[in-house]
Amino acid sequence: MSQRDFKDALYEQFARIGHAMSSPKRIELLELLGQGEKSVDALAAHADLPVKNTSAHLRVLRQARLVERRREGTYLYYRLADDKVIHFLKEMEELGRIRLAEVERVTNTYLRSRDELEPVTFGELRRLLKRAEITLIDVRPRDEYRAGHIPGAISVPVAELRDHLHKIPKGREVIAYCRGPYCVYSVEAMALLRRRGYRARRVENGIPEWRALGLAVAIGE
């Protein structure tokens, strides 16, 4: 084997990972899997894709060894193969944020200027939780809450928020978190709460980032 062949073979293997990350839909699927394991069906629904299509993308991710799966009855549940995958994805997004002005532009267009949202950092959140001064709500779908949430948070999926406001006391500040920095659930939740007279803010990051820092995660109801 020549030196050239060796290099070619080596870089080709690395490129498999790049290739897996070269499709917007595959990135979205990985991001969703960062919230916890999910069936093909559920992934398809969240990513707005036909199941067939989702299956094809998962195949590519599986070939790059980024995801694994397990069977339960007729369902196949996919999960990230390693914590490193989320870590890598976050690095990629940070590089995007730094290098690509378009990311900032797109984000500002939809989320308004980020600063207007007065996001809460994890550090501040932990201080506030310790003093028990706030109500922390997890506005993701309930199964994602079950798969892992910040200790002390209560589950109020954004779709049910309007009907469950009675669960949330008015005197205390409400802090919402969801999937991550680009997830809109907490933005929507915050807007609704403020309209109803609550003091409300959102956390700037989500569960995958919380996990990546090695912070404790509560599981189940």
Next chain:
Amino acid sequence: MSQRDFKDALYEQFARIGHAMSSPKRIELLELLGQGEKSVDALAAHADLPVKNTSAHLRVLRQARLVERRREGTYLYYRLADDKVIHFLKEMEELGRIRLAEVERVTNTYLRSRDELEPVTFGELRRLLKRAEITLIDVRPRDEYRAGHIPGAISVPVAELRDHLHKIPKGREVIAYCRGPYCVYSVEAMALLRRRGYRARRVENGIPEWRALGLAVAIGE
């Protein structure tokens, strides 16, 4: 703008970075640029590509804002746009190493079993350098040495090693380093030195990794 449009636009931006990393040759080019800035010409020679082709790949990398360039006379010199790029590349390779058994296989085929090489870690290298017990040689091309090398190393490009053995004292152990963990220069250098009766080892990582750790780099001759 709907939530769906927002997500699509956002993930499409991130996918630009994945796409840039989805070609083996582009990864090789980034790796080369991790050694220091280089002309299209030089990149083409190192990567074993036609200049035209190299130019096209650099175009893609430039569109993803991973590289920048500067003109000097009729030459264009490309460089990495940010230290984060190398950092990201290294993350990708680590994920590859963990996830892709093929990488191990390819590596072992060419470099023999890695363990046989008795690689020196950066930690050990620094201890040995402090005690001045070894001769440290940089076996990369001379321009890469000039662009940045480990303080205390002397430049002996692997191609010239055979004719410059007189520069290297026989009593002390010789340690060689090159571009990184998959670079074969130091492996070749080590083999030659051992045949000639030297005690020789190689460093397990290279300059990009040294830089990524924030360690001091010497520039020039």
Next chain:
DNA sequence: CTATTATTCCAATGATCATTAGAATAGCGC
């Protein structure tokens, strides 16, 4: 201004990929 060198742009080719229809599989309950 012309010639020369390094590089890019344009356009066309073939290769690879995403998507999607239709057939096939795997597990389950009967």
Next chain:
DNA sequence: GCGCTATTCTAATGATCATTGGAATAATAG
């Protein structure tokens, strides 16, 4: 065994990409 559901596999389509020949550009030297 049969029917049902979730998912995958196979194959074909069109879209995108890498590659490459030929023309164009940009800087320099004469």
